[in-house]
Amino acid sequence: MTISSTGIGSGLDVKSIVSQLVAIEKQPLVQLQTKASKLQTQLSLYGTIKSQMSALGDAAALLSGSSGWNTQTGSSSNAAAVGVNVGSTASSAALTINVTQLAAAQSTASLGVAKGVAPGASGTLSFQLGTWTGGSFAAGASAAVSVTVSATDTVSAIASKINAANTGIKASVLSDGVNERLTFQSSTSGAAMGFSVTATPDSGDNGTLANYGFTDATATNATQSSGTSTGMFMGQSGLDANLTVNGVAMTSASNTMNNVTPGVSLQLSQVTTAPVTVIVANDLAATQKNIQSFVDAYNAINATLAEATKYDASTKIAGPMQGDATTVGLMTALRTMMGSTSVGSSLTHLSDAGLERQKDGSLKINQTKLSSAMQDLDNLKNLFTVNNSDATTSGFGVKVRDFAHDMVTFDGRVTNKTAALQKSINNNSSDQDRVNKRASVVEAQLNKQYAALDLRMADLSSLNSFVTAQLAVWNKSTT
Incomplete structure (x- = not known):
């Protein structure tokens, strides 16, 4: 088995030579990678611009119609x-x-029984909704609902059965620690939501079921306790x-x-x-908040565009979109729009309502002027909502809403710019791939060439050693 390593035969640092030659082949990558980084920055920036433009459109849309003003x-x-x-x-x-x-909701209450003890009532309680007029009851349209009571039922058990039966009555238990009272209350208030309770005892009832009926609206706690009236007493009539x-x-x-x-x-x-x-x-506070949101949304995208297109002469550093026609044009269009006029209100400029433009293109609210304008809210509303079907003279809510929408639609300027940047990134990536593939081919060729050179140099070196040895032998034989 032959063990070989490129460079052994020739004595050259082949690895270093090949590496340097491949590096020269890859030099275009530096420029491509620098450009790719810039393109990625620009693409990210346009993601921000698109988001901020949408936010501006939403804020303007709120002021373009009645919903932003009629709170x-x-x-x-x-x-x-x-x-x-x-x-x-x-x-x-x-x-x-x-x-x-x-x-008020009608409520009634029963006599007390020992806590936790079944009163022994058995039979049926029939609940009918209706209206009490004095001592007379007129049944309502809904049918009566009956609940069966067993002699072993405690007051709490009776209440649970009534609440489960959808009677239109809420049953509760009041306790003073010794005795318990069963109470009924209409589920809803009103005179027409009163109720009567008819007690129909069965043969095993000990006379207790009648204590939970209510057919006498004149009964009181006193008459009930004295035994001069039977059943529950009226705690509160339905009103x-x-x-x-x-x-x-x-x-x-x-x-x-x-x-x-x-x-x-x-x-x-x-x-x-x-x-x-x-x-x-x-609600003038809500209106001011909507106007402030509009100003904030505009100022956000204005600041982003200004930062992206600026050139700092002192540091000689340019923004990522400095000189880009699309971005500069977008900023110019927005600023021009904020300085335009609207026809349909005695207020024609945003500054008339206190939204004053600053040197950096931003808007600042003059609270004194805005507060004064808000005293004539219809006129201020018209400054934003009038639709003249003319992008130059419509209300500011309308024109800014439409402008922002047009920028971020499928074929809008912002969308198209984003697509163009992505295409450039894709092309750049393809160019880098081609450079890398070319460098790989060159590296393989160089390694092959130097391997062949190495073998040739090894052969020559062997021949040289042989010739040298033979000459030494000849020299000895002639002496």
Whole structure:
């Protein structure tokens, strides 16, 4: 077996020679890799630009329609008595409210029995929803629901059976530590959600089931305890809320009144002794927040574009897109738009509403001017929402929304630039692959050539040794 290593025959540092020659072959990679790094930076930058452009479009879209301007807020002069909730469909309103009665759910209570002891009641309790008028009961439209009670049932067991039967009644147990009372309450408030309970004992009942019936609305705890009345007593009758709103009498089965005016709900908590004023008005804080979001979104992309295209003369360092026509054009277009006019409002420039342009192209809110403009909200709204079907004179919400959308759509300028950068990166990668493949071929050829040279030099070296030995022999034989 022959062991060989390139360079042994020739004495040359073949590995180093080949390495240096291959390095020369790969020199174009340095420029390609530098360019690839720059392209990746530019692609990442355009990812940021696309995201910020979309955010600007969203902020402008909110101001381009009514949703960004019609947010309402409600206030009550006595929130402890009358609370107010305002929805998205609400309009400005002023309400004067007097509450004379709150809605209540009917409740009844039984006599007490020893805690944990089955009272011995057996039979059927029939629950019927309806309305009490004095001592008279009028059944409602829904059918009565019956619950069977066993003599071994404790008060808690009876309550559980009633709650499982979907009677429209909530059963509970009150305990003072010694005795337990069974209580019933309508699941919902209102005069029409009262109830009666008919007790039908079976033959094994010891007379106790009647204690859980309720057919006499005049019964009280006192008459029940004295034995002059049978069954449960009325703890609270079912009531509707009674109130006036701007002098108009109203009733409600619930203390939560929805859509008293469109989008406005009232929560009644107390009977009032003085009129309560509820005001529904434009939420200027929400409007200011929407405007601030618009300014912030614009300033973010303006700063990104400015940083990307700048040239620092002192450090002689250029931004990654310095001189790029697409990026410079995008920044110029945005800044020009912010300085343009809108037709349809007495406010024609953003600066008229306090959104003032700065030297670096950013916007800064002049709070005094904006607060003044917000006192005429319809006029300020028009500055953003008027649609003239003209990109130069439409409201700023409309024109910026449409511009941003056009930039990031499938064939928009930002999207196309992103695609072009990605294509350049792909081409660069292919060019690097070609250089590396060429270098590999050259390296293989050089190794082959130097291996052949090494063998030839080894042969010559052997021949030289032989000739030298023969000459030495000849020289000896002639002396």
